[in-house]
Amino acid sequence: METTTGNKTTxxxxxxxxxxxxxxxxASCTLGxxxxxxxxxxxxxxxxxxxxxxxxxxxxxDTVTQEDDVTVGGQYMIRSTLPISDAxxxxxxxxxxxxxxxxxxxxxxxxDEIITEDMTPYDKEKAVYDWMCANLAHEGxxxxxxxxxxxxxxxxxxxxxxxxxxxxxxxxxxxxxxxMMDIDCMxxxxxxxxxxxxxxxxDWYHTDIYSDVGRGNxxxxxxxDEMCSSGHNWxxxxxxxxxxxxxxxxxxxxxxxxxxxxxxAAVREVLDADSVRxxxxxxxxxxxxxxxVSALLGSTDxxxxxxxxxxxxxxxxxxxxxxxxxxxxxxxNITDYSDVxxxxxxxxxxxxxxRIGEAVTGAFGDVYSEYDSGxxxxxxxMPEATPMPIPVEAV
Numbered sequence: 001m002e003t004t005t006g007n008k009t010t011x012x013x014x015x016x017x018x019x020x021x022x023x024x025x026x027a028s029c030t031l032g033x034x035x036x037x038x039x040x041x042x043x044x045x046x047x048x049x050x051x052x053x054x055x056x057x058x059x060x061x062d063t064v065t066q067e068d069d070v071t072v073g074g075q076y077m078i079r080s081t082l083p084i085s086d087a088x089x090x091x092x093x094x095x096x097x098x099x100x101x102x103x104x105x106x107x108x109x110x111x112d113e114i115i116t117e118d119m120t121p122y123d124k125e126k127a128v129y130d131w132m133c134a135n136l137a138h139e140g141x142x143x144x145x146x147x148x149x150x151x152x153x154x155x156x157x158x159x160x161x162x163x164x165x166x167x168x169x170x171x172x173x174x175x176x177x178x179x180m181m182d183i184d185c186m187x188x189x190x191x192x193x194x195x196x197x198x199x200x201x202x203d204w205y206h207t208d209i210y211s212d213v214g215r216g217n218x219x220x221x222x223x224x225d226e227m228c229s230s231g232h233n234w235x236x237x238x239x240x241x242x243x244x245x246x247x248x249x250x251x252x253x254x255x256x257x258x259x260x261x262x263x264x265a266a267v268r269e270v271l272d273a274d275s276v277r278x279x280x281x282x283x284x285x286x287x288x289x290x291x292x293v294s295a296l297l298g299s300t301d302x303x304x305x306x307x308x309x310x311x312x313x314x315x316x317x318x319x320x321x322x323x324x325x326x327x328x329x330x331x332x333n334i335t336d337y338s339d340v341x342x343x344x345x346x347x348x349x350x351x352x353x354x355r356i357g358e359a360v361t362g363a364f365g366d367v368y369s370e371y372d373s374g375x376x377x378x379x380x381x382m383p384e385a386t387p388m389p390i391p392v393e394a395v
Contacts, residue, residue, distance in 0.1 A: 203244025
């Protein structure tokens, strides 16, 4: 009897601790959205903690043996995109409703801009990946984000119309593009995350747009099961195995690395070049060697940031290590934000300020009349509003 009670207590404590850790990391990730290159390590921890929590609670969402009509994160439904892609290929849109038709038009416009007839299926897939990473953004903080409107952030209609998505939105939108181009594609899921499997020349590959959006560093593009398993878990009995390396961009681009202590010089070479680029290496590395590489790149990152500051450049460096066929694939992503120009903010006119003042005083003049200066019609020196807490969905 004492053993049973102890097990229940341990299980309850595990759930509470996991929830608190997930919420804490989620809040940290949300606040860190302005520094995208720092999210990867936190996202990996969130994935691990979420998986632990799901196991502790006893959720069986990870083993739902179907692709569509599955809810991720308790509210984001994976819905079929076949009606839209079928209409695109047949040219018959009579069965589409208004929202589906608008989705088709938006998706078609994108493909018209980025796809050419001479492209291979891989070229087309990469073009879609590049476009989505460059033009879309996260709806919110972490894997499953602060709830907003699921139909906007989890379906291609909202993703293409408003340019932001949760993981389900990225996965279903990517699948829609693939289906429109007759490339076999699936949405993979567990209880808290979703991504894609795409078939190229008979081999399946994992692609997680959500994890690469904003950077486009190919760290989660066309991965094998082995590579993907370091940060994802899914029902391997239902979804097809991904073992191909032919179209793994990072693996194809990797150079053999025999001396890990040459890495700082390789990074410096990129900094001194006319344009920055990503670095990919394949190496033999046991766990201790990987620790050395992590320490080496950590020190390099400190020097990297000092270099950027001294040269008036805004730059970030991040790295990722994945197991591939008994070796380690090292990806180093270097991003230069120095030349990214922000769109100018248009100042409000005096007339707009006056109308704002009129609207506010008209509605709240009886409450805050003592704060109205009487000159501009704008309420001045009003007490600061108490900020509302931001709810974070921890799954």
